[in-house]
Amino acid sequence: MTLPLRPELAGLEPYGAPQLDVPVLLNVNENPYPPSDAVVARIAADVAEAAHGLNRYPDRDFLGLRRDLAAYLGRESGVVLAPDQIWAANGSNEIMLHLLQAFGGPGRTALSFAPTYSMYPEYARDTSTAWVAGRRADDFSLDTTVAVESIVRHQPSVILLASPNNPTGTALPLADVEAVLAAADAVAGGCVVVVDEAYGEFRRAGTPSALELLAEHPNLAVSRTMSKAFGLAGARVGYLAAAPALIDALRVVRLPYHLSGVTQAVARAALSFADELMAQVGSLRDDRDACVAWLRERGFTVADSDANFVLFGLFDDRHAIWQGLLERGVLIREVGPEGWLRVSIGTPAEMASFRDALVEVAGL
Numbered sequence: 001m002t003l004p005l006r007p008e009l010a011g012l013e014p015y016g017a018p019q020l021d022v023p024v025l026l027n028v029n030e031n032p033y034p035p036s037d038a039v040v041a042r043i044a045a046d047v048a049e050a051a052h053g054l055n056r057y058p059d060r061d062f063l064g065l066r067r068d069l070a071a072y073l074g075r076e077s078g079v080v081l082a083p084d085q086i087w088a089a090n091g092s093n094e095i096m097l098h099l100l101q102a103f104g105g106p107g108r109t110a111l112s113f114a115p116t117y118s119m120y121p122e123y124a125r126d127t128s129t130a131w132v133a134g135r136r137a138d139d140f141s142l143d144t145t146v147a148v149e150s151i152v153r154h155q156p157s158v159i160l161l162a163s164p165n166n167p168t169g170t171a172l173p174l175a176d177v178e179a180v181l182a183a184a185d186a187v188a189g190g191c192v193v194v195v196d197e198a199y200g201e202f203r204r205a206g207t208p209s210a211l212e213l214l215a216e217h218p219n220l221a222v223s224r225t226m227s228k229a230f231g232l233a234g235a236r237v238g239y240l241a242a243a244p245a246l247i248d249a250l251r252v253v254r255l256p257y258h259l260s261g262v263t264q265a266v267a268r269a270a271l272s273f274a275d276e277l278m279a280q281v282g283s284l285r286d287d288r289d290a291c292v293a294w295l296r297e298r299g300f301t302v303a304d305s306d307a308n309f310v311l312f313g314l315f316d317d318r319h320a321i322w323q324g325l326l327e328r329g330v331l332i333r334e335v336g337p338e339g340w341l342r343v344s345i346g347t348p349a350e351m352a353s354f355r356d357a358l359v360e361v362a363g364l
């Protein structure tokens with residue numbers, strides 16, 4: 001029997017980083033610190049409370065969560081946002097899917113600049129949106145002349161910019177985002193610019209957030225996630241800030257009651273500990289800077305990072321290095337342009353294991 005699989009899916013494997021049972025996991029940019037006992041206790045109590053109401057569908061518009069997220073983003077970035085400027089979903093992966101369901105589709109194009117997040121082309125494929133990847137400059141910044149040329153040529157309806165970018169760690173200056181927005185405004189039929197700030201909280205002091213541009217750009221969407229800075233990857237909560245009219249379009253394509261009552265309770269409980277969790281982000285940022293400095297002292301080429309990971313190289317045989325680390329119990333990621341490897345920032349003990357293993361494997 002033949003299954004009527006869409007031809008563009010024929011022969012494809014499900015995407016995902018290897019989930020291996022290894023002592024030191026530095027491969028998917030998770031926060032290495034599990035929720036504290038106090039956070040766990042609050043989550044447990046609030047989920048128990050929510051469980052009493054699980055016979056009912058959850059609040060479809062999750063207004064309480066949107067209020068809390070708006071307040072958090074205001075504290076984090078200094079940009080005042082109203083709850084109707086916030087959207088949330090099961091991870092920012094689902095946020096991106098909503099964006100492409102609403103603004104992409106057959107006959108339309110999504111544009112990004114590589115190397116960047118490897119999931120973007122999958123969202124495009126799954127929504128039958130044509131996918132075009134332009135190039136970033138050699139230092140992984142955006143060459144705005146090249147970017148504007150691609151926008152003029154391809155007339156995309158959606159542009160995806162990760163900042164800080166995965167896997168390179170590169171944050172975009174606001175002037176670059178503004179150059180892209182200006183070119184997007186000239187696209188016939190309109191164009192939504194998505195700045196994916198999944199790693200926004202890890203940006204270095206003085207690096208701005210694209211949230212600052214929201215007030216002037218009704219076609220800008222800034223997405224964030226609780227998976228990285230909040231250490232809540234297992235809860236699956238992503239969110240986005242944009243003008244209310246853009247959010248209204250996402251409300252049309254979402255599945256009914258897509259955000260479960262349990263998920264809403266977990267997210268709100270964690271948000272009530274935002275200050276404690278952000279203090280931990282500060283120490284991860286310091287550990288990131290220390291990792292960059294250590295790698296440079298040992299002669300590696302290292303991309304500047306505003307994220308909780310570091311891209312470093314250059315290796316003639318990066319797979320051998322990756323494999324050697326794995327044999328020593330340290331799992332990192334073989335990703336990015338040829339010759340580079342990416343390591344997520346773990347606990348100080350995990351980083352020591354990484355350094356020791358790398359010294360051995362690279363023969364330093």
Ligand SMILES: *Cc1c(COP(=O)(O)O)cnc(C)c1O
Binds near residue numbers: 092198227
């Ligand atoms: C990790 C990551 C996300 C977050 O995905 P979730 O679905 O929220 O866990 C989004 N964008 C980029 C670039 C990422 O690296």
